[in-house]
Amino acid sequence: MTNLDPDLIQTIVVLGATSAIAKAFIRQCCNAQTKFVLVGRDEEALDAIKSDLIIRKARSIETIVADLADCFRAKETVQAVMARCSRVDLLFISYGILGDNAEALKDNVLTQEIITSNFTSVACLLSEFTPIFEKQKTGSIAVITSVAGDRGRQSNYIYGSAKGGLALFLQGLRHYLSKYGVHVLTIKPGFVDTPMTSAFKKGLLWASPEKIARGIRHALLKKKSSVYLPGFWKWIMIIIKLVPESIFHKTKL
Amino acid sequence: MVVMYRNSTIPTGAMTPMWTSWGRLLSIETPQHPFRKKPFLSTNGTILATGNLKSYGDSCLLSNGTAFSMLFQDNILAWNPQSGRLKVEAGVLLDHILQNFVPEGWFLPVTPGTKYVSVGGAVANDIHGKNHHRVGTFGHFITSLKLLRSNGEAIVCSPSANSNLFQATIGGLGLTGIIDWVEIQLIPIKSSLMDVEWLRFEGIPEFLELNTASSHYDYTVSWLDCTSSKKGKASAKGIYIRGRHHPDPSCLSIHKKPYLKIPFNFPDLTLNKYTIGMFNKLYYHHFPKHKKGTQHYDPFFYPLDQLIDWNLIYGKRGLYQFQCVIPFKHSLSTFQTMLDIIAASGQASFLSVLKSFGSIPSIGLLSFPEEGLTLCLDFANQGIKTLTLLKQLDELVLAARGRRYPAKDATMTRNQFKQFYPNWNTFLAYKDPKISSDFWERVSPQ
Ligand SMILES: Cc1cc2nc3c(=O)[nH]c(=O)nc-3n(C[C@H](O)[C@H](O)[C@H](O)COP(=O)(O)OP(=O)(O)OC[C@H]3O[C@@H](n4cnc5c(N)ncnc54)[C@H](O)[C@@H]3O)c2cc1C
Numbered sequence: 001m002t003n004l005d006p007d008l009i010q011t012i013v014v015l016g017a018t019s020a021i022a023k024a025f026i027r028q029c030c031n032a033q034t035k036f037v038l039v040g041r042d043e044e045a046l047d048a049i050k051s052d053l054i055i056r057k058a059r060s061i062e063t064i065v066a067d068l069a070d071c072f073r074a075k076e077t078v079q080a081v082m083a084r085c086s087r088v089d090l091l092f093i094s095y096g097i098l099g100d101n102a103e104a105l106k107d108n109v110l111t112q113e114i115i116t117s118n119f120t121s122v123a124c125l126l127s128e129f130t131p132i133f134e135k136q137k138t139g140s141i142a143v144i145t146s147v148a149g150d151r152g153r154q155s156n157y158i159y160g161s162a163k164g165g166l167a168l169f170l171q172g173l174r175h176y177l178s179k180y181g182v183h184v185l186t187i188k189p190g191f192v193d194t195p196m197t198s199a200f201k202k203g204l205l206w207a208s209p210e211k212i213a214r215g216i217r218h219a220l221l222k223k224k225s226s227v228y229l230p231g232f233w234k235w236i237m238i239i240i241k242l243v244p245e246s247i248f249h250k251t252k253l
Numbered sequence: 254m255v256v257m258y259r260n261s262t263i264p265t266g267a268m269t270p271m272w273t274s275w276g277r278l279l280s281i282e283t284p285q286h287p288f289r290k291k292p293f294l295s296t297n298g299t300i301l302a303t304g305n306l307k308s309y310g311d312s313c314l315l316s317n318g319t320a321f322s323m324l325f326q327d328n329i330l331a332w333n334p335q336s337g338r339l340k341v342e343a344g345v346l347l348d349h350i351l352q353n354f355v356p357e358g359w360f361l362p363v364t365p366g367t368k369y370v371s372v373g374g375a376v377a378n379d380i381h382g383k384n385h386h387r388v389g390t391f392g393h394f395i396t397s398l399k400l401l402r403s404n405g406e407a408i409v410c411s412p413s414a415n416s417n418l419f420q421a422t423i424g425g426l427g428l429t430g431i432i433d434w435v436e437i438q439l440i441p442i443k444s445s446l447m448d449v450e451w452l453r454f455e456g457i458p459e460f461l462e463l464n465t466a467s468s469h470y471d472y473t474v475s476w477l478d479c480t481s482s483k484k485g486k487a488s489a490k491g492i493y494i495r496g497r498h499h500p501d502p503s504c505l506s507i508h509k510k511p512y513l514k515i516p517f518n519f520p521d522l523t524l525n526k527y528t529i530g531m532f533n534k535l536y537y538h539h540f541p542k543h544k545k546g547t548q549h550y551d552p553f554f555y556p557l558d559q560l561i562d563w564n565l566i567y568g569k570r571g572l573y574q575f576q577c578v579i580p581f582k583h584s585l586s587t588f589q590t591m592l593d594i595i596a597a598s599g600q601a602s603f604l605s606v607l608k609s610f611g612s613i614p615s616i617g618l619l620s621f622p623e624e625g626l627t628l629c630l631d632f633a634n635q636g637i638k639t640l641t642l643l644k645q646l647d648e649l650v651l652a653a654r655g656r657r658y659p660a661k662d663a664t665m666t667r668n669q670f671k672q673f674y675p676n677w678n679t680f681l682a683y684k685d686p687k688i689s690s691d692f693w694e695r696v697s698p699q
């Protein structure tokens with residue numbers, strides 16, 4: 001986002017708009033000057049979000065139904081987005097799946113699904129958007145990865161590796177687009193209470209999507225490269241990354 | 254904004270998935286699923302929709318089956334600022350409605366003692382508020398709702414269309430289908446302030462006098478010190494509270510976030526008859542005989558919301574709530590006997606509330622409110638001792654032809670249910686065959 005100035009008209013494109021974190025973020029960004037292009041795979045859910053944003057007085061809302069994990073359709077999806085807006089001030093990517101690591105070990109179709117949904121397809125979509133941002137020479141790209149991408153852990157290294165790969169991709173993209181004045185933000189949330197994590201028992205380390213959304217807005221405003229949300233995860237991950245393998249292997253993390 | 258409270262009912266501790274109701278008497282070990290239409294329709298076995306789990310007993314629990322949490326269904330679907338008609342997805346919390354519409358000069362037509370309940374939950378228990386004597390229940394302000402049945406049907410019901418299903422769904426304990434969205438009528442306000450009066454009373458007869466004299470106030474409720482009652486005498490002390498929305502235009506500010514959180518279970522018996530007696534005396538004497546003032550709507554309607562997870566004060570064994578309504582002609586003698594029995598049991602209710610329900614008939618087949626006096630009590634769970642007390646109280650309710658509130662119940666029997674809710678037979682025809690709850694398994698007439 002070049003600016004969070006409420007008086008400037010800006011277009012926010014969201015890939016994975018039905019995600020709980022995206023919903024919170026969209027609501028917080030919504031004002032009479034924001035135009036939204038929302039992409040997701042669930043038409044009814046997108047329509048409900050659209051109604052909500054109309055009541056919140058968004059300037060305009062366009063919705064696109066697409067399976068974002070389908071890499072072969074990435075070009076088509078991006079064309080559909082660009083047919084609905086002349087410029088992208090913020091591209092926000094929030095879709096993803098957690099998957100079940102243990103199940104995936106039994107069936108590599110699941111492994112492929114996890115990697116494709118969280119990494120390959122995102123990389124394809126970002127590559128389609130890159131020339132657009134090159135030309136624009138302005139704007140921001142914010143993508144949700146995860147703290148799970150910082151260190152491979154026995155319980156979810158398939159998801160973790162996809163998110164870790166995505167973080168590396170974003171680091172390179174940030175480097176590439178820096179000369180065009182385009183800001184790329186890597187978002188690394190910790191535990192967030194959303195549909196993705198409904199099977200987990202919640203405790204002190206858990207945050208609400210609203211809190212994460214506020215953190216994302218702040219990081220965009222400050223033009224940060226990468227942000228842990230909530231911020232304390234930075235320290236947790238420093239420690240987790242420092243633990244030697246001999247000790248790490250004794251944990252069930 | 255809202256999500257932090259969502260899981261506040263889940264006790265911290267072991268890393269197994271666990272959720273429970275506000276009374277925390279029973280934990281469910283299988284996770285809740287976020288509601289989506291497809292998995293809902295393809296699930297085998299029993300299902301239940303859950304809201305914000307603020308019911309005390311087991312009407313929002315399902316031990317054997319799949320529970321779908323509605324809380325992520327939280328969009329506002331339509332709003333008419335001229336008429337005050339609001340259409341929301343069922344997972345929207347009342348808190349969310351206040352945040353968005355108080356600044357525009359609109360308020361909830363009926364509200365319970367906490368704003369952290371979902372609209373779906375408010376429908377399913379046909380909730381009542383301090384204005385029951387004037388306006389009836391939440392159900393009276395529902396203009397239409399959409400129900401998703403497990404056979405794939407989606408049915409819009411209203412007082413005029415599919416009205417039988419509408420009546421079964423209001424107060425229908427979530428058993429007639431999943432409530433997708435609800436359209437309600439908000440009421441206009443000019444200020445977020447309330448004009449309030451607090452009056453001390455001694456004995457239920459004095460309460461009744463005050464109550465008659467206050468019937469033109471929009472909101473009335475009483476706090477009761479059940480430890481102050483002397484045997485055989487209707488002498489319990491209390492504070493009568495009556496109020497109305499401040500009629501002149503002034504600020505339309507919304508409530509603040511709660512600032513205190515109970516971090517862990519208090520030791521068992523933190524709340525005993527001595528600490529409760531002491532607290533109640535202090536509270537009673539905090540008020541002069543008659544006090545007037547203005548107050549924001551938040552402390553007026555939701556005093557307990559300031560304290561997140563206040564149910565942990567009752568200890569790790571949780572608490573039983575008891576709310577009944579007794580027709581006016583029996584209420585005085587019944588409540589006096591109840592207070593005597595409670596005193597004799599050596600247990601005490603920390604928060605006791607007394608209120609009159611008016612004569613407007615409830616819409617729902619299983620709606621709780623009916624004309625009479627309602628008494629709400631809570632007891633820390635002391636096992637068999639508490640169950641024995643509740644049994645005695647239940648017998649009194651039956652004898653007085655009253656009824657208990659399922660949202661605050663964990664002990665009602667099949668037989669009692671039939672007697673409390675004589676419409677049960679008509680209701681069965683509208684129940685969704687795939688939906689059930691622990692409450693329903695316990696009381697369903699077979
Ligand atoms: C502090 C406090 C004060 C209270 N004060 C009052 C009061 O003054 N008056 C009053 O009437 N009640 C009161 N209550 C009780 C509370 O209002 C009800 O229990 C309410 O139903 C809780 O809503 P919930 O969203 O937490 O739903 P839950 O407790 O999760 O569920 C309640 C019921 O609703 C059903 N349900 C929820 N969502 C759906 C849906 N989308 N579709 C179908 N079924 C659904 C569930 O199956 C269940 O049967 C109070 C509770 C507390 C904790």
Ligand SMILES: NC(=O)c1ccc[n+]([C@@H]2O[C@H](COP(=O)([O-])OP(=O)(O)OC[C@H]3O[C@@H](n4cnc5c(N)ncnc54)[C@H](OP(=O)(O)O)[C@@H]3O)[C@@H](O)[C@H]2O)c1
Binds near residue numbers: 041045068
């Ligand atoms: N929750 C956490 O603890 C946590 C922690 C770190 C990172 N994250 C990341 O945060 C992001 C947002 O997740 P969330 O927590 O908000 O969970 P969520 O509500 O479950 O969001 C995930 C979203 O991705 C969408 N999606 C998945 N595959 C898709 C596809 N092929 N096409 C279109 N949409 C697809 C889902 O769509 P449907 O709604 O149609 O299913 C869903 O809306 C994800 O990238 C997640 O990996 C989450």
